[in-house]
């Protein structure tokens with residue numbers, strides 16, 4: 622892997638998207654409007670962001686029965702040029718155009734994706750765009766959200782989805798960004814490997830719920846941030862109590878010392894955060910765990 626770009630200060634915007642309903646075209650259009658609003662710094666209240674993030678499942682209601690109907694073929698092959706103009710995915714075409722129109726890096730939340738080779742396979746997939754509108758990275762949720770907390774929440778993504786098979790990150794001119802999706806945040810190896818391979822920030826579009834949200838949403842982000850002395854951000858949909866799935870909201874950015882820098886409430890919002898390399902450098906210099914690992918005693922998971 623190439624060496625990581627120099628970490629520079631940048632402005633991050635997380636769109637806590639609302640109004641995700643059954644009309645896919647409307648979902649896509651609303652996401653586009655909110656990207657424009659984020660790019661304007663929420664009508665001039667904040668500096669123009671360098672990177673904008675959408676939440677998990679922005680073009681479809683969140684539920685296993687919806688994924689087959691809302692899935693789109695993307696057909697991205699890592700390392701190969703992707704021709705947006707012939708993309709079969711209307712979500713990808715919108716995201717690329719919005720990134721280009723706003724000249725901003727864009728993490729396009731996630732959408733249900735249908736495998737181009739094997740149409741029986743669906744994934745929960747995130748795509749990433751340069752300010753020129755090129756699709757340059759993709760992550761398929763690795764760990765499927767299959768849980769059962771009796772009387773509270775049962776969810777079985779594996780009923781209709783297949784897990785991804787690769788770890789993913791991308792480089793901008795201001796940072797290396799590691800990627801994960803929602804439940805992926807519970808698996809510390811992902812952030813650990815990304816950080817040891819030079820990622821400065823981990824970003825997870827995610828939709829926690831009203832049971833695990835209050836228990837673990839903040840805790841997991843702070844844990845991943847402190848373990849690895851990196852920035853961690855999670856971008857949620859807004860809470861909609863008329864929908865089948867009630868998202869926690871609380872889109873958040875945590876710094877490398879584990880401090881919550883910004884946090885949304887439950888409703889639709891855009892949160893902005895200035896990401897500062899100095900905090901990461903100071904965390905690592907003051908508490909030098911990154912240099913004190915005992916790989917003579919336990920293995921380095923990033924070396925596998």
Ligand SMILES: O=C(O)CCC(=O)C(=O)O
Nearest residue numbers: 766803804828829830833
């Ligand atoms: O891990 C959790 O508690 C929630 C995960 C989730 O909602 C998801 O992966 O979509």
